[in-house]
Every structure is written in C-alpha cells, then in structure tokens.
Amino acid sequence: MRELTYIVICFLFVSCSAQSERKDKNESIIDNKLVFVNLSKEHIGFWVNEEYFTALQRMKSTKKASDNDIGNFYRISENNSVMNMNIHEGGSDDVILMDTENKGRILSPDSSEVYHNIEFQGETLLVDNEKFIKTPNNKNGLNELVNRAFFSGVYLISEKEIEFKENGNIIGLDSIKSFKLNLDYNDAGMQFDKIELQFNGEKEPRTYLYKFNLDTLTIKEIDCKTLEDDFCVEIEQGKTIYTLLKE
Secondary structure, eight states: OOHHHHHHHHHHHHHHHHOOOOOTTSSSTTTEEEEOOOOTTTTTTEEHHOOOHHHHHHOOHHHHHHHOOEEEEEOOOOOOOOEEEESSSOOEEEEESSSSSSEEHHHHHHTEEEEEEEEEEEEEEEEEEEEEEEEESOOHHHHHHHIIIIIIIIOOOEEEEEEEESSEEESSSEEEEEEEEEOOOSSSTTOOOOOEEEEETTTOEEEEEEEETEEEEEEEEEEEEEEETTTTEEEEEEEEEEEEOOO
16 A cells, blocks of 8 residues: 555645645646645644544543444545545545645545545644544544543542553452453444453453443443343443442
C-alpha cells in the first residue's frame, strides 16, 4: 500500500499542477506547481467521532453509544493513507493530500475523486463539518479513550478503593488484573453492555455484564437463555458479583 499511495500522490501532483489555475493563498501552489505538504506527527493516529465520545459520557454505555450509529473513525498513517471505519469493520484506504500544513482533502486512490475536505485544529479534526478527536496513542487507543469518557477512575467496594485505569489495568482487586469494555454489539447475544475481566492465572478473560445507575456500577454474571450451535444468542442479567461506587 505504501508504494501504491506514493504513486497515486505523484500522479495527483502532476495532474493538479497541469490543470490548476487557483491562486488562493491557502492552496499549496508555488510558481504554478503543486507542492507536497507532509502530514505532521500530530496528525497521524486514530480519530474518533466527537459525538460518539459525548454519547459515552452521557449514557455511560458502550452498547447505547454504538446503537446511535455515530461510531465512525479515521485512521491516518504516515504514508498519507487514511481509512474510514466503524466499530464493526474497516474500510478501504484512501489518500490525504494536504494543501497547507493544516488543511487538505481525502481522495480516492483510484479516480482522484475528492471525498471530503479536512482541517486539523489542534486536538480536533474536521471532516467537512464533522468533528473528530484523537485517541491517546497513534496505533489505536480507542479503548483507552472510551475508558476515559466514563469508566476509568476510583471506586469503592465496602470502603476499599479499587482503581480502573485508563489503560485497562485494575488496582485493588487481588484476583483480577485488567478489564476491557466491549465496543462491538453488531451480533446476536448482545442485549446488554459487556465487559471482559482478566483473572490472574487464567489465559482467557471472563465476560460479564455491566451497568451504571448514576455513580453506582454493577457487574453481573451472564445467564444464557437461548443457545444455538454452542453460541448464546439470547442473554439475561445474572447474579451480581460486584457493586462499586465511583468516587
């Protein structure tokens, strides 16, 4: 993909240089030649729809936020490729062509059709009129951002402090070392919010249900009501294993 992207961008430079008659000072044209503007390191990474982040804060539910159909993201790579994706699946690689340090366009690598205009404004990416915010690390960081939105923090269990950290680690529960919130609910058996808990000494995590009521978090076992081909397609809330009060 790196070589293909390079070839496409070179083609775009030649094509745009030959056809362009624009004199807008914001366009990267010097002496009638289109000048390539590199993506800065701050632009490279994983960008999340701001509405999705806001929905998580308001609803405290990864299921409800995903049901709103606002969980779309952009992954921007060093080779000027960009992928528009959602929680359930990824898309194809397109190309970013920057006109200035902070403004550019997303184009098709096949036809050079312009899909979107983009602008970087500090920690915000504007794709047309839609706002995106950057996750904590460039590789992905989606789970960390989700945890930051509403889940990470210090909780109390019978006056004992338990900390769910942004990176997924747990401090204070002797038997459990980490957690991961489920983000993809596009399948059967997804009637409630799910969380994976990694117990010490076990290879695979155990899956539970979670629910917030104001600042009280309950974590419950899963009761399978309908099983098809060894897969649970209908579930209900089971026994409560933890009740935690968020400080």
